[in-house]
Amino acid sequence: MSKTFYIETFGCQMNVHDSEKVIGTLEHQGYARVQDEADAGLILYNTCSIRDKAEQKVFHRLNEYKRLQGEGKKFAVLGCVAQQEGERIFEKAPYVSLVAGSASYRNLPEMLARLEAGETRITGLDDRQTDLTFETDFTSRSNPHRGYITIIEGCDKFCAYCVVPYTRGKERSRTSASVLVEARKMADLGYTDIQLLGQNVNSWRDPSGRMSFAELLTAIGNISGIRRVRFTTSHPRDFTRDIVQAIDATPALCDHIHLPVQSGSTAVLKAMSREYTRDWYLERMSWIHAAQRDISITSDMIVGFPGETDADFEETITLIDAVKYDAIFAFKFSPRPNTPAVHMADSTPESVKDQRLRILNDRQREIQRTHYARHLDQIVEIMVEGYNPTRNQVIGRSSQNKTVNFTTAQLENSTPPIGSYLPIRITQTMPNCLIGEALPPAGDATPFISINRTPHFVVLN
Incomplete structure:
Protein backbone atom coordinates (compact mmCIF):
# COMPACT_ATOMS: atom_id res chain seq x y z
CA MET A 1 0.00 0.00 0.00
CA SER A 2 1.29 3.43 -0.97
CA LYS A 3 1.74 5.67 2.10
CA THR A 4 -0.49 8.36 0.66
CA PHE A 5 -4.00 9.15 1.88
CA TYR A 6 -7.17 10.98 0.93
CA ILE A 7 -9.72 11.95 3.59
CA GLU A 8 -13.28 13.19 3.26
CA THR A 9 -15.17 14.58 6.23
CA PHE A 10 -18.92 14.62 6.80
CA GLY A 11 -20.84 16.47 9.50
CA CYS A 12 -20.09 18.81 12.35
CA GLN A 13 -17.16 20.95 13.48
CA MET A 14 -16.17 18.20 15.91
CA ASN A 15 -15.68 15.91 12.91
CA VAL A 16 -13.75 18.60 11.04
CA HIS A 17 -11.37 19.02 13.96
CA ASP A 18 -11.14 15.25 14.49
CA SER A 19 -10.02 15.01 10.87
CA GLU A 20 -7.37 17.66 11.48
CA LYS A 21 -5.99 15.48 14.27
CA VAL A 22 -6.28 12.30 12.17
CA ILE A 23 -4.43 14.02 9.31
CA GLY A 24 -1.66 15.14 11.67
CA THR A 25 -1.36 11.61 13.07
CA LEU A 26 -1.14 10.09 9.59
CA GLU A 27 1.49 12.59 8.50
CA HIS A 28 3.50 11.88 11.64
CA GLN A 29 3.38 8.19 10.68
CA GLY A 30 4.97 8.99 7.33
CA TYR A 31 1.87 9.32 5.17
CA ALA A 32 1.48 12.09 2.58
CA ARG A 33 -1.90 13.68 1.98
CA VAL A 34 -3.23 13.92 -1.59
CA GLN A 35 -6.24 15.83 -2.90
CA ASP A 36 -7.57 13.14 -5.24
CA GLU A 37 -8.69 9.71 -4.11
CA ALA A 38 -7.25 8.22 -7.32
CA ASP A 39 -3.76 9.16 -6.10
CA ALA A 40 -4.19 7.72 -2.59
CA GLY A 41 -3.12 4.40 -1.18
CA LEU A 42 -5.50 4.83 1.78
CA ILE A 43 -8.94 6.43 1.46
CA LEU A 44 -10.65 7.51 4.71
CA TYR A 45 -14.20 8.70 5.34
CA ASN A 46 -14.85 10.47 8.63
CA THR A 47 -18.58 10.04 9.02
CA CYS A 48 -21.58 11.59 10.78
CA SER A 49 -24.84 9.89 11.75
CA ILE A 50 -26.80 12.81 13.21
CA ARG A 51 -29.05 13.37 10.20
CA ASP A 52 -31.33 10.96 8.41
CA LYS A 53 -29.81 8.79 5.67
CA ALA A 54 -26.24 9.63 6.70
CA GLU A 55 -25.33 5.95 6.53
CA GLN A 56 -26.69 5.63 2.99
CA LYS A 57 -24.60 8.61 1.93
CA VAL A 58 -21.44 6.98 3.24
CA PHE A 59 -22.13 3.60 1.65
CA HIS A 60 -23.02 5.30 -1.62
CA ARG A 61 -19.66 7.08 -1.56
CA LEU A 62 -17.86 3.84 -0.76
CA ASN A 63 -19.65 2.11 -3.62
CA GLU A 64 -18.58 4.87 -6.00
CA TYR A 65 -14.92 4.14 -5.30
CA LYS A 66 -14.87 0.38 -4.73
CA ARG A 67 -13.50 0.03 -8.26
CA LEU A 68 -10.26 1.45 -6.87
CA GLN A 69 -9.82 -1.61 -4.66
CA GLY A 70 -8.33 -3.48 -7.61
CA GLU A 71 -5.51 -0.93 -7.67
CA GLY A 72 -4.39 -2.00 -4.21
CA LYS A 73 -6.06 0.87 -2.34
CA LYS A 74 -7.32 0.46 1.22
CA PHE A 75 -10.48 1.97 2.69
CA ALA A 76 -11.22 3.16 6.23
CA VAL A 77 -14.51 4.31 7.76
CA LEU A 78 -14.12 6.54 10.82
CA GLY A 79 -16.45 8.43 13.13
CA CYS A 80 -20.07 8.05 14.14
CA VAL A 81 -21.31 5.75 11.37
CA ALA A 82 -18.30 3.52 12.03
CA GLN A 83 -19.22 3.25 15.73
CA GLN A 84 -22.93 2.88 14.98
CA GLU A 85 -22.64 0.22 12.28
CA GLY A 86 -19.54 -1.53 13.62
CA GLU A 87 -18.47 -4.71 11.87
CA ARG A 88 -21.64 -4.68 9.74
CA ILE A 89 -19.66 -2.28 7.55
CA PHE A 90 -17.40 -5.18 6.54
CA GLU A 91 -20.49 -7.11 5.41
CA LYS A 92 -21.98 -4.19 3.45
CA ALA A 93 -18.64 -3.06 2.03
CA PRO A 94 -16.14 -5.97 2.20
CA TYR A 95 -13.43 -3.87 0.57
CA VAL A 96 -13.22 -1.72 3.77
CA SER A 97 -10.21 -2.68 5.90
CA LEU A 98 -10.48 -0.34 8.91
CA VAL A 99 -13.49 0.71 10.99
CA ALA A 100 -12.87 3.03 13.96
CA GLY A 101 -15.05 5.21 16.18
CA SER A 102 -13.80 8.54 17.48
CA ALA A 103 -13.09 7.19 20.97
CA SER A 104 -10.41 4.95 19.41
CA TYR A 105 -8.48 7.55 17.39
CA ARG A 106 -5.66 7.62 19.94
CA ASN A 107 -4.91 4.03 18.77
CA LEU A 108 -4.52 5.05 15.11
CA PRO A 109 -0.73 4.49 14.92
CA GLU A 110 -1.16 0.88 16.07
CA MET A 111 -4.10 0.31 13.70
CA LEU A 112 -2.13 1.77 10.78
CA ALA A 113 0.76 -0.57 11.52
CA ARG A 114 -1.61 -3.55 11.38
CA LEU A 115 -3.05 -2.25 8.10
CA GLU A 116 0.42 -1.97 6.60
CA ALA A 117 1.17 -5.52 7.78
CA GLY A 118 -1.69 -6.80 5.63
CA GLU A 119 -4.63 -7.17 8.03
CA THR A 120 -7.96 -6.59 6.29
CA ARG A 121 -10.50 -6.28 9.11
CA ILE A 122 -9.28 -3.91 11.79
CA THR A 123 -11.69 -2.35 14.27
CA GLY A 124 -11.49 0.36 16.92
CA LEU A 125 -14.91 0.04 18.57
CA ASP A 126 -16.73 -0.65 21.86
CA ASP A 127 -14.75 1.94 23.77
CA ARG A 128 -17.66 3.89 25.27
CA GLN A 129 -16.35 3.57 28.82
CA THR A 130 -12.90 5.02 28.14
CA ASP A 131 -11.78 7.97 30.25
CA LEU A 132 -9.12 8.96 27.72
CA THR A 133 -9.36 11.82 25.23
CA PHE A 134 -7.71 12.17 21.82
CA GLU A 135 -4.88 14.62 22.49
CA THR A 136 -2.08 14.94 19.98
CA ASP A 137 0.76 17.33 19.18
CA PHE A 138 0.39 16.56 15.49
CA THR A 139 -2.83 18.39 14.59
CA SER A 140 -2.83 19.57 10.98
CA ARG A 141 -4.94 22.74 11.13
CA SER A 142 -6.59 23.77 7.88
CA ASN A 143 -7.05 27.46 8.76
CA PRO A 144 -3.98 29.51 9.79
CA HIS A 145 -6.06 32.11 11.66
CA HIS A 371 -33.78 42.15 14.76
CA TYR A 372 -30.80 42.65 12.45
CA ALA A 373 -31.94 46.23 11.88
CA ARG A 374 -30.47 47.15 15.27
CA HIS A 375 -27.02 46.99 13.68
CA LEU A 376 -27.69 49.76 11.14
CA ASP A 377 -25.04 52.52 11.47
CA GLN A 378 -23.11 50.56 14.09
CA ILE A 379 -19.39 50.00 13.72
CA VAL A 380 -18.41 46.36 14.13
CA GLU A 381 -15.06 44.66 14.05
CA ILE A 382 -14.85 41.85 11.52
CA MET A 383 -12.32 39.19 10.71
CA VAL A 384 -11.71 38.92 6.95
CA GLU A 385 -12.64 35.46 5.62
CA GLY A 386 -12.69 35.83 1.84
CA TYR A 387 -13.73 37.78 -1.23
CA ASN A 388 -16.68 37.91 -3.61
CA PRO A 389 -15.24 39.18 -6.91
CA THR A 390 -18.67 39.12 -8.57
CA ARG A 391 -19.99 41.70 -6.13
CA ASN A 392 -16.61 43.31 -5.53
CA GLN A 393 -17.04 42.73 -1.81
CA VAL A 394 -14.95 41.41 1.03
CA ILE A 395 -16.51 38.75 3.26
CA GLY A 396 -15.99 38.95 6.99
CA ARG A 397 -17.45 37.68 10.25
CA SER A 398 -18.34 39.69 13.33
CA SER A 399 -17.76 38.53 16.89
CA GLN A 400 -21.51 37.84 17.00
CA ASN A 401 -20.87 35.23 14.28
CA LYS A 402 -22.71 37.24 11.66
CA THR A 403 -21.57 37.40 8.05
CA VAL A 404 -20.61 40.93 6.99
CA ASN A 405 -20.16 41.73 3.30
CA PHE A 406 -18.41 45.03 2.79
CA THR A 407 -16.57 47.29 0.40
CA THR A 408 -13.38 49.22 0.99
CA ALA A 409 -11.82 52.14 -0.80
CA GLN A 410 -8.56 50.17 -1.00
CA LEU A 411 -10.18 47.21 -2.77
CA GLU A 412 -9.19 48.35 -6.26
CA ASN A 413 -5.50 48.46 -5.38
CA SER A 414 -5.23 45.79 -2.71
CA THR A 415 -7.43 43.53 -0.65
CA PRO A 416 -7.24 43.17 3.14
CA PRO A 417 -5.52 39.90 4.06
CA ILE A 418 -7.63 36.96 5.16
CA GLY A 419 -7.40 36.76 8.94
CA SER A 420 -7.03 40.52 9.40
CA TYR A 421 -9.43 42.61 11.51
CA LEU A 422 -11.17 45.74 10.27
CA PRO A 423 -13.74 48.22 11.58
CA ILE A 424 -16.85 48.21 9.37
CA ARG A 425 -19.75 50.66 9.41
CA ILE A 426 -23.01 48.81 8.75
CA THR A 427 -24.96 50.51 5.97
CA GLN A 428 -27.62 47.88 5.24
CA THR A 429 -29.12 44.90 7.05
CA MET A 430 -30.51 41.73 5.51
CA PRO A 431 -32.22 38.74 7.20
CA ASN A 432 -29.05 36.63 7.06
CA CYS A 433 -26.17 39.07 6.76
CA LEU A 434 -24.97 42.63 7.24
CA ILE A 435 -23.62 44.94 4.55
CA GLY A 436 -21.15 47.72 5.21
CA GLU A 437 -18.13 49.75 4.27
CA ALA A 438 -14.66 49.67 5.78
CA LEU A 439 -13.56 52.68 7.78
CA PRO A 440 -10.21 54.29 6.97
CA PRO A 441 -7.55 52.76 9.25
CA ALA A 442 -6.11 54.98 11.96
CA GLY A 443 -2.43 54.90 11.05
CA ASP A 444 -1.14 51.36 10.70
CA ALA A 445 -3.23 49.91 13.51
CA THR A 446 -6.80 48.67 13.52
CA PRO A 447 -8.49 49.77 16.76
CA PHE A 448 -10.23 47.22 18.92
CA ILE A 449 -13.93 47.98 18.77
CA SER A 450 -16.55 47.09 21.35
CA ILE A 451 -20.22 47.95 21.06
CA ASN A 452 -22.34 48.96 24.03
CA ARG A 453 -25.81 47.41 24.35
CA THR A 454 -27.33 50.80 23.53
CA PRO A 455 -27.74 50.88 19.72
CA HIS A 456 -25.47 53.25 17.80
CA PHE A 457 -23.25 53.95 20.82
CA VAL A 458 -19.74 52.92 19.78
CA VAL A 459 -16.66 52.76 21.97
CA LEU A 460 -13.27 52.88 20.22
CA ASN A 461 -10.38 51.80 22.43
Missing part, protein backbone atom coordinates in the same frame (compact mmCIF):
# COMPACT_ATOMS: atom_id res chain seq x y z
CA ARG A 146 -8.98 30.25 13.28
CA GLY A 147 -8.35 27.06 15.21
CA TYR A 148 -10.39 24.50 17.14
CA ILE A 149 -9.66 22.96 20.53
CA THR A 150 -11.75 20.02 21.71
CA ILE A 151 -12.11 20.33 25.49
CA ILE A 152 -14.66 17.57 26.11
CA GLU A 153 -15.56 14.44 24.17
CA GLY A 154 -18.66 12.26 24.36
CA CYS A 155 -22.09 12.85 25.87
CA ASP A 156 -24.00 11.63 28.93
CA LYS A 157 -27.29 13.41 28.26
CA PHE A 158 -29.13 10.64 26.32
CA CYS A 159 -31.76 12.85 24.72
CA ALA A 160 -34.43 10.61 23.24
CA TYR A 161 -33.73 11.56 19.62
CA CYS A 162 -29.91 11.70 19.67
CA VAL A 163 -27.42 9.04 18.65
CA VAL A 164 -24.30 10.87 19.92
CA PRO A 165 -24.02 9.14 23.34
CA TYR A 166 -23.97 5.81 21.52
CA THR A 167 -21.38 6.82 18.92
CA ARG A 168 -19.10 9.20 20.81
CA GLY A 169 -18.85 7.52 24.20
CA LYS A 170 -19.27 8.98 27.66
CA GLU A 171 -18.32 12.54 28.61
CA ARG A 172 -14.62 12.92 29.31
CA SER A 173 -12.91 16.26 29.80
CA ARG A 174 -9.36 17.44 29.28
CA THR A 175 -7.60 19.22 32.14
CA SER A 176 -7.53 23.00 32.15
CA ALA A 177 -3.72 22.87 32.04
CA SER A 178 -3.78 20.77 28.86
CA VAL A 179 -6.28 23.09 27.16
CA LEU A 180 -4.36 26.23 28.12
CA VAL A 181 -1.06 24.79 26.87
CA GLU A 182 -2.66 24.13 23.48
CA ALA A 183 -4.26 27.59 23.38
CA ARG A 184 -0.94 29.31 24.18
CA LYS A 185 0.84 27.29 21.50
CA MET A 186 -1.80 28.36 18.98
CA ALA A 187 -1.45 32.01 20.01
CA ASP A 188 2.33 31.73 19.60
CA LEU A 189 1.76 30.37 16.09
CA GLY A 190 -0.36 33.40 15.18
CA TYR A 191 -3.89 32.08 15.70
CA THR A 192 -6.18 34.88 16.83
CA ASP A 193 -9.58 33.11 16.76
CA ILE A 194 -10.04 30.08 19.02
CA GLN A 195 -13.16 27.92 19.11
CA LEU A 196 -13.67 25.47 21.97
CA LEU A 197 -15.55 22.33 20.96
CA GLY A 198 -17.57 19.61 22.64
CA GLN A 199 -20.80 17.73 22.06
CA ASN A 200 -21.86 19.64 25.18
CA VAL A 201 -18.99 22.07 25.53
CA ASN A 202 -20.22 23.72 28.73
CA SER A 203 -20.57 20.31 30.39
CA TRP A 204 -16.76 20.41 30.66
CA ARG A 205 -15.54 19.63 34.15
CA ASP A 206 -11.88 20.17 34.93
CA PRO A 207 -10.46 16.78 36.04
CA SER A 208 -7.91 18.72 38.12
CA GLY A 209 -10.67 20.72 39.83
CA ARG A 210 -8.87 24.02 39.19
CA MET A 211 -11.31 25.87 36.95
CA SER A 212 -14.96 26.18 36.08
CA PHE A 213 -15.98 26.44 32.43
CA ALA A 214 -16.44 30.22 32.78
CA GLU A 215 -12.98 30.54 34.34
CA LEU A 216 -11.47 28.53 31.48
CA LEU A 217 -13.13 30.87 28.96
CA THR A 218 -11.71 33.88 30.80
CA ALA A 219 -8.21 32.40 31.00
CA ILE A 220 -8.12 31.70 27.25
CA GLY A 221 -9.60 35.12 26.48
CA ASN A 222 -6.74 36.74 28.40
CA ILE A 223 -3.96 34.98 26.48
CA SER A 224 -1.87 37.54 24.60
CA GLY A 225 -2.58 37.50 20.88
CA ILE A 226 -6.00 35.87 21.05
CA ARG A 227 -8.71 38.27 19.90
CA ARG A 228 -11.72 35.98 19.74
CA VAL A 229 -12.87 32.96 21.74
CA ARG A 230 -15.99 31.02 20.79
CA PHE A 231 -17.52 27.84 22.18
CA THR A 232 -20.00 25.35 20.79
CA THR A 233 -22.26 23.55 21.41
CA SER A 234 -23.67 24.40 24.84
CA HIS A 235 -26.38 22.44 26.63
CA PRO A 236 -29.06 24.40 28.53
CA ARG A 237 -28.83 22.05 31.54
CA ASP A 238 -25.22 23.13 32.14
CA PHE A 239 -25.57 26.79 31.17
CA THR A 240 -24.70 28.93 34.19
CA ARG A 241 -24.94 32.66 34.84
CA ASP A 242 -21.19 33.05 35.27
CA ILE A 243 -20.76 32.27 31.56
CA VAL A 244 -22.66 35.48 30.73
CA GLN A 245 -20.67 37.35 33.35
CA ALA A 246 -17.41 36.13 31.80
CA ILE A 247 -18.50 37.35 28.35
CA ASP A 248 -19.37 40.75 29.82
CA ALA A 249 -16.01 41.02 31.58
CA THR A 250 -13.69 39.67 28.87
CA PRO A 251 -13.67 41.50 25.49
CA ALA A 252 -12.04 38.59 23.65
CA LEU A 253 -14.98 36.30 24.47
CA CYS A 254 -17.33 36.55 21.51
CA ASP A 255 -20.74 38.04 22.16
CA HIS A 256 -22.53 35.01 20.72
CA ILE A 257 -24.11 32.00 22.45
CA HIS A 258 -25.52 28.97 20.67
CA LEU A 259 -27.95 27.31 23.08
CA PRO A 260 -30.17 24.66 21.45
CA VAL A 261 -33.70 24.57 22.87
CA GLN A 262 -35.16 21.94 20.43
CA SER A 263 -38.78 22.79 21.37
CA GLY A 264 -40.74 25.55 23.08
CA SER A 265 -43.14 23.07 24.68
CA THR A 266 -42.39 21.68 28.14
CA ALA A 267 -44.37 18.54 27.29
CA VAL A 268 -42.26 17.88 24.19
CA LEU A 269 -39.04 18.69 26.08
CA LYS A 270 -40.01 16.04 28.63
CA ALA A 271 -40.66 13.50 25.88
CA MET A 272 -37.25 14.38 24.42
CA SER A 273 -35.60 13.75 27.84
CA ARG A 274 -34.07 17.22 27.75
CA GLU A 275 -34.61 17.55 31.54
CA TYR A 276 -35.50 21.22 31.59
CA THR A 277 -38.71 23.18 31.06
CA ARG A 278 -39.64 26.09 28.82
CA ASP A 279 -39.56 28.48 31.81
CA TRP A 280 -36.18 27.14 32.93
CA TYR A 281 -34.76 27.82 29.46
CA LEU A 282 -36.32 31.27 29.30
CA GLU A 283 -34.67 32.15 32.62
CA ARG A 284 -31.28 31.57 30.97
CA MET A 285 -32.39 33.74 28.07
CA SER A 286 -33.18 36.49 30.58
CA TRP A 287 -29.59 36.34 31.87
CA ILE A 288 -28.29 36.86 28.34
CA HIS A 289 -30.76 39.65 27.57
CA ALA A 290 -29.72 41.45 30.77
CA ALA A 291 -26.02 41.39 29.86
CA GLN A 292 -24.13 44.64 29.33
CA ARG A 293 -23.02 43.48 25.88
CA ASP A 294 -25.44 42.78 23.05
CA ILE A 295 -25.07 38.98 22.95
CA SER A 296 -26.27 37.24 19.82
CA ILE A 297 -28.33 34.08 20.49
CA THR A 298 -28.77 31.14 18.11
CA SER A 299 -30.44 27.78 18.58
CA ASP A 300 -31.38 24.37 17.16
CA MET A 301 -34.99 23.19 16.88
CA ILE A 302 -36.81 20.02 15.93
CA VAL A 303 -40.37 20.01 14.58
CA GLY A 304 -42.66 17.00 14.40
CA PHE A 305 -41.19 15.09 17.35
CA PRO A 306 -43.48 12.14 18.25
CA GLY A 307 -46.51 13.44 20.12
CA GLU A 308 -46.00 17.10 19.17
CA THR A 309 -49.44 18.70 18.85
CA ASP A 310 -50.45 21.90 17.11
CA ALA A 311 -50.51 23.56 20.55
CA ASP A 312 -46.97 22.30 21.28
CA PHE A 313 -45.75 23.69 17.98
CA GLU A 314 -47.41 27.03 18.70
CA GLU A 315 -45.37 27.18 21.93
CA THR A 316 -42.21 26.91 19.83
CA ILE A 317 -43.41 29.86 17.74
CA THR A 318 -44.14 31.97 20.82
CA LEU A 319 -40.72 31.04 22.24
CA ILE A 320 -38.84 32.38 19.22
CA ASP A 321 -41.01 35.50 19.39
CA ALA A 322 -39.94 35.98 23.03
CA VAL A 323 -36.23 35.22 22.60
CA LYS A 324 -35.68 36.91 19.22
CA TYR A 325 -32.92 34.62 18.02
CA ASP A 326 -30.38 35.92 15.54
CA ALA A 327 -30.57 32.55 13.76
CA ILE A 328 -32.00 29.08 14.24
CA PHE A 329 -31.20 25.76 12.63
CA ALA A 330 -34.46 23.85 12.33
CA PHE A 331 -35.02 20.26 11.23
CA LYS A 332 -37.84 17.77 10.86
CA PHE A 333 -37.69 14.87 13.30
CA SER A 334 -36.24 11.68 11.88
CA PRO A 335 -35.62 8.60 14.04
CA ARG A 336 -31.99 7.62 14.55
CA PRO A 337 -30.77 4.07 15.22
CA ASN A 338 -30.43 2.89 18.83
CA THR A 339 -32.28 5.88 20.30
CA PRO A 340 -35.45 5.73 22.46
CA ALA A 341 -37.34 7.82 19.91
CA VAL A 342 -37.10 4.94 17.42
CA HIS A 343 -39.72 3.14 19.48
CA MET A 344 -42.06 6.14 19.84
CA ALA A 345 -45.18 6.31 17.70
CA ASP A 346 -44.41 8.87 14.99
CA SER A 347 -47.96 9.68 13.93
CA THR A 348 -47.32 13.17 12.53
CA PRO A 349 -47.64 13.08 8.71
CA GLU A 350 -44.64 14.27 6.72
CA SER A 351 -46.83 16.94 5.15
CA VAL A 352 -47.55 18.39 8.61
CA LYS A 353 -43.84 18.30 9.51
CA ASP A 354 -43.06 20.11 6.26
CA GLN A 355 -45.70 22.74 7.00
CA ARG A 356 -44.46 23.31 10.56
CA LEU A 357 -40.87 23.62 9.38
CA ARG A 358 -41.90 26.16 6.76
CA ILE A 359 -43.95 28.20 9.28
CA LEU A 360 -41.07 28.17 11.77
CA ASN A 361 -38.47 29.26 9.23
CA ASP A 362 -40.74 31.95 7.79
CA ARG A 363 -41.43 33.39 11.23
CA GLN A 364 -37.75 33.32 12.16
CA ARG A 365 -36.84 35.08 8.92
CA GLU A 366 -39.19 37.93 9.82
CA ILE A 367 -37.71 38.13 13.31
CA GLN A 368 -34.21 38.32 11.83
CA ARG A 369 -35.27 40.96 9.33
CA THR A 370 -36.41 43.18 12.22
